Amino acid sequence: MANSRRKFLQTSTLAGIGAVLLPSLRTRPDFHKLAEDDRIIDIHQHSNYHGRTDEQMIVHQQEMGITYTILLPAGHPVSRGSTHYGISNGLYAQVTPNEAAWQFAQAHPKDYFFGTVEVPDLPTAITEMEKYLQLGAVAIGELKFNVDCDSTEMQRVYQLAQAFDVPVIMHWQYKMYNNGFDRFHKMVKKYPRVKFLGHAQTWWANIDRNNKDQNILYPKGMVTAGGYTERLLSDYPNVYGDLSAGSGLQALTRDDGFTRNFLSRHQNKLVYGSDCADAVGKTEACQGSQTIAAIKKFSASKDIERKLLFNNANQLFRLGR
Numbered sequence: 001m002a003n004s005r006r007k008f009l010q011t012s013t014l015a016g017i018g019a020v021l022l023p024s025l026r027t028r029p030d031f032h033k034l035a036e037d038d039r040i041i042d043i044h045q046h047s048n049y050h051g052r053t054d055e056q057m058i059v060h061q062q063e064m065g066i067t068y069t070i071l072l073p074a075g076h077p078v079s080r081g082s083t084h085y086g087i088s089n090g091l092y093a094q095v096t097p098n099e100a101a102w103q104f105a106q107a108h109p110k111d112y113f114f115g116t117v118e119v120p121d122l123p124t125a126i127t128e129m130e131k132y133l134q135l136g137a138v139a140i141g142e143l144k145f146n147v148d149c150d151s152t153e154m155q156r157v158y159q160l161a162q163a164f165d166v167p168v169i170m171h172w173q174y175k176m177y178n179n180g181f182d183r184f185h186k187m188v189k190k191y192p193r194v195k196f197l198g199h200a201q202t203w204w205a206n207i208d209r210n211n212k213d214q215n216i217l218y219p220k221g222m223v224t225a226g227g228y229t230e231r232l233l234s235d236y237p238n239v240y241g242d243l244s245a246g247s248g249l250q251a252l253t254r255d256d257g258f259t260r261n262f263l264s265r266h267q268n269k270l271v272y273g274s275d276c277a278d279a280v281g282k283t284e285a286c287q288g289s290q291t292i293a294a295i296k297k298f299s300a301s302k303d304i305e306r307k308l309l310f311n312n313a314n315q316l317f318r319l320g321r
Helices: 002-011 023-027 054-064 098-107 125-134 152-164 181-190 201-205 228-235 245-253 256-265 287-298 302-316
Strands: 041-045 068-071 112-114 140-143 168-171 196-199 239-242
Touching: 041 054, 041 302, 054 287, 068 098, 098 112, 098 125, 125 152, 140 152, 152 168, 152 181, 181 228, 196 245, 201 245, 228 239, 228 256, 245 256, 245 287, 256 287, 256 302, 287 302
Parallel strands: 041 068, 068 112, 140 168, 168 196, 196 239
Antiparallel strands: none
C-alpha cells in the first residue's frame, strides 16, 4: 500500500497544472542537492493561508530554506457545532480543502507532499479522507475542530490512520478545538499503532508541570519539567510533538535551560513545522524561520538538530528522502 501510494504521488500529474511552473521555481536553488546537514522538512504548512497566494507560499518556503513541505488542508465549509457554526471553517485561516492541497502537490511533486482532513462528524468524513489517502496523502490533519478527542467520530479517524499507517496531527486549544485533553492518554493507549502528533497552544502550555490555568494559552517564564505533554512524550512511543506555530516557538524560547534539556530528552519525538502565514520567510517577520533558528540554537548536538529538522519527519511520514 505504501509503495503504491508513493509511486502514484511521484508519477501522477493533474492535467494542465504541471505544464507551467511558476517563475520563482525556475530560478530557485535546488534544495534537494544540499548537503544532508542542511536539508529541512516542514511538516506543517497551508495553502491560501490567510489569503497568501501559492506563489508567495513557494517563495516563503524558499526563503526559509525548506527542502520538502507537507501541505495540510482544511475540511470543507459547513455550519455545524464542530466548526463553531462556520466560524472555524478553513482552519479559521482561509485554508483550502483537500483537493487544493492535492492539486498543488501534483503540480510540484519534487517539493511538496499533502495531508488530508475532513470535518470529523460529517457522514462523509471517512470516505473523503480515504479517497485522498489512496491518492498518496502522508498524514491526517490538521484536526482542528470543536469535538471531543475520544468521541466516536474521532475514533473513526484514528482507525483510518491506523489502517493507512499515517500520522494524525491534532490542534489542541482549550475549550476551542479537540476537547478533553486530560483524557487524551486513554486514546493513545487504545490506539498504540497510531502515531499522534500534538500541536498548538494547549499542547505546548502543558510541558510545564506547574501549568494550572488552562485559560492561559501562551504561558511565560520558567518551566518545570514533567508536565502532562512531556509525560505523553515520555510514556507513549506513539506520541510526537509538532514544533510549529507561535505556540511551538513560545515553548522553545521561554526557558533556555529547560529547552536544551527538553530537546535532548525527546530528540526522537519532535519534528519541525512552520505553520507560518507570512509572505516573507525570513528575519523577525517570519515565525517559521525563528523556530528553525531556535532549534539550531538549543540543540545540544548536530545530530539532534538533524533529527528535529529532517530525520524524524522523514521517518515518521515515510517520505523516503
